[in-house]
Amino acid sequence: DVEEIKTALSNLIHSLTNTTGSANHQALPWNLSSLDPCGDDWKGVTCDKQNALKNVTLNGLNLSGTFDPSLLCDVTSVAASVTVISLDDNNLMGDGLEKIVNCTQLTRLSLGGNQFSGRVPESFSWLKNLKLLDISRNNFSGSLPDLSKITGLVEFTAEDNHLSGTLPNFDFSNLKIINVSYNDFSGPIPKGADNIPASSFLHNAQLCGSPLPNSCQQEEPESSDETHKSSDRKDKILMFTGYFILGLTVLLLTIFCLCKSRKKEEVQVDSVDHEAASVNDNFSKSGDTPFNLKSTPFNSKSEISTASVENSTVSSSLVVLSSPDVNGIKFENLLRAPAELLGRGIHGSVYKVLSEELGMTVVVKRIKDWAIPTDDFKKRMRRLDRVQHPNVLSALAFYSSKQEKLLVYEYQQNGSLFNLLYGTLPGVGRTFDWSSRLDLATRIADGLAFMHQELQQDGIPHGNLKSSNILLSKNMEPYVSEYGLMIDTRDPSYAVSISSCQGKGEKQAMFKADVYAFGVILLELLTGKLVQNEVSGLDLAGWVVSVVREEWTVEVFDKKLLREGANEERMVNLLQIAIKCVNRSHEARPNMKEIAQMLNALVEDEEKSFDDVSAVTSTSIFDFEKA
Numbered sequence: 001d002v003e004e005i006k007t008a009l010s011n012l013i014h015s016l017t018n019t020t021g022s023a024n025h026q027a028l029p030w031n032l033s034s035l036d037p038c039g040d041d042w043k044g045v046t047c048d049k050q051n052a053l054k055n056v057t058l059n060g061l062n063l064s065g066t067f068d069p070s071l072l073c074d075v076t077s078v079a080a081s082v083t084v085i086s087l088d089d090n091n092l093m094g095d096g097l098e099k100i101v102n103c104t105q106l107t108r109l110s111l112g113g114n115q116f117s118g119r120v121p122e123s124f125s126w127l128k129n130l131k132l133l134d135i136s137r138n139n140f141s142g143s144l145p146d147l148s149k150i151t152g153l154v155e156f157t158a159e160d161n162h163l164s165g166t167l168p169n170f171d172f173s174n175l176k177i178i179n180v181s182y183n184d185f186s187g188p189i190p191k192g193a194d195n196i197p198a199s200s201f202l203h204n205a206q207l208c209g210s211p212l213p214n215s216c217q218q219e220e221p222e223s224s225d226e227t228h229k230s231s232d233r234k235d236k237i238l239m240f241t242g243y244f245i246l247g248l249t250v251l252l253l254t255i256f257c258l259c260k261s262r263k264k265e266e267v268q269v270d271s272v273d274h275e276a277a278s279v280n281d282n283f284s285k286s287g288d289t290p291f292n293l294k295s296t297p298f299n300s301k302s303e304i305s306t307a308s309v310e311n312s313t314v315s316s317s318l319v320v321l322s323s324p325d326v327n328g329i330k331f332e333n334l335l336r337a338p339a340e341l342l343g344r345g346i347h348g349s350v351y352k353v354l355s356e357e358l359g360m361t362v363v364v365k366r367i368k369d370w371a372i373p374t375d376d377f378k379k380r381m382r383r384l385d386r387v388q389h390p391n392v393l394s395a396l397a398f399y400s401s402k403q404e405k406l407l408v409y410e411y412q413q414n415g416s417l418f419n420l421l422y423g424t425l426p427g428v429g430r431t432f433d434w435s436s437r438l439d440l441a442t443r444i445a446d447g448l449a450f451m452h453q454e455l456q457q458d459g460i461p462h463g464n465l466k467s468s469n470i471l472l473s474k475n476m477e478p479y480v481s482e483y484g485l486m487i488d489t490r491d492p493s494y495a496v497s498i499s500s501c502q503g504k505g506e507k508q509a510m511f512k513a514d515v516y517a518f519g520v521i522l523l524e525l526l527t528g529k530l531v532q533n534e535v536s537g538l539d540l541a542g543w544v545v546s547v548v549r550e551e552w553t554v555e556v557f558d559k560k561l562l563r564e565g566a567n568e569e570r571m572v573n574l575l576q577i578a579i580k581c582v583n584r585s586h587e588a589r590p591n592m593k594e595i596a597q598m599l600n601a602l603v604e605d606e607e608k609s610f611d612d613v614s615a616v617t618s619t620s621i622f623d624f625e626k627a
Ligand SMILES: Nc1ncnc2c1ncn2[C@@H]1O[C@H](COP(=O)(O)OP(=O)(O)OP(=O)(O)O)[C@@H](O)[C@H]1O
Pocket: 342, 343, 344, 345, 346, 347, 348, 349, 350, 363, 409, 410, 411, 412, 413, 415, 416, 464, 468, 469, 471, 481, 482, 488
């Protein structure tokens, strides 16, 4: 079997590295002279104890050529055991992708960021064990096969293709993550997607229904009669033309108002300060603050400057990003809505605002004294908006003036990871068990790895990663929030790293500061202890490293995890990853992509340990129990 695996893998890697021009010849990622493909020399290949092939992970290796799955899946010993095939971010094309169906044990198939084209093979829907299918960022076209037949599918990502037709009738009680944005899908989104962010469905001109704001009703044909259908079509053409003209008018008006307000701002900027008004401090603290400017006494301790609100041009100053949830939002209405102060930091304050206009609760983060030129800030916000990941919270809208920046985010009902670890929510007790912690860490790592990859060139790291910036949605889906705002890192070697390197090195140090911060979050998840405890003076990273240096010990682990009987070997594995992340030298730290791969391998391991795979997928991410 080992020989068979070795031959299959050699054939695969040769087919993906032999390019026609010898100048482009790609170095082999594996040492093929090594006798044991399951040994360490074959990076990305893992086998189980019986030497059965489990994972083939060849992400981001600049592989090119035609991926022929039969090289793996027509080999009996491989087909019977392989659970993960991951070829993300290469330059691969496909030939006979349908043959993947012979790898019946696949739980993860990841082909994102390649050149695959044509239809998605029907046979993908026969892969009954799949939990994750990623075909995003390719050139796939045509309609999707009926992927709803894969009842255990937890994650499906297909953004940035040319896919069309209707979406399969997914069961969203299983499917936790989906992204089909930037395609040509049409028709209704299947029922039950209310908890999925609307951004997962954006940029499909004819998709409708919750969570998108456009309902499908008027698009459903009232009768099957041909004449009705054609008049419906005409109506639609008229309707879209109307929308187009309306959109154009709004755009022109907005540009006109912006120019006008900029002129006014220049003239008025010096006189604005004394007019600045605020949300009254006492109201804020009472937790039920009306932002209503008319009923709120102004005072000099300005919270949200409202000088501009009195100015009738402000509604054009609130820039609404791509989310359809907030179309038509007006700045002044937002400030008049009932609000509650959630927190106040060195850089500003955060308010929870119930917006009747939007029919939703949002969070407004006000940042003062961020010395970023307005144009750069706008550019940055728009750039960030183009990089969407299901576990990263994008801003819905923003406002920028010389004095302050306001950012509007969707409110996340279950608070932050910080609250989950160290506080309690009234009325609800939570078992935040080992597999939930590992799952959360992996999703966050996936999100950060994606953001780092996309924003490396732009030099935009998270900059302020911490457990209070990991938010939990209504269904406990974790989100990284406040990506790309002010740099305020926890990395103790950051200042030294930045001063000692320039250009590319400087950028790398910034991204590696996020890795340090992520390592600290892993330590918090493992130990249940606060990072920097002002009372005990504990420096978590320093403490863990010193305890571990003595000898590997369970002393560091959260007692709750030990009581629940979490697997110590896997906890130690996670601890090892965390310690790599908090290495004092930023160069020695792994990057987020490597960390995400290590965590996903741990999850795989965890999943293998459960006998009943389907029981794992149907379990909710977090275990609630009544307090
Ligand atoms: N979109 C949101 N939904 C729900 N809660 C949020 C949201 N954004 C922030 N919060 C919560 O509001 C509180 C205050 O946020 P804030 O960003 O000021 O805190 P912080 O992360 O401690 O400080 P900073 O980010 O300024 O360093 C935090 O507990 C945070 O978890």
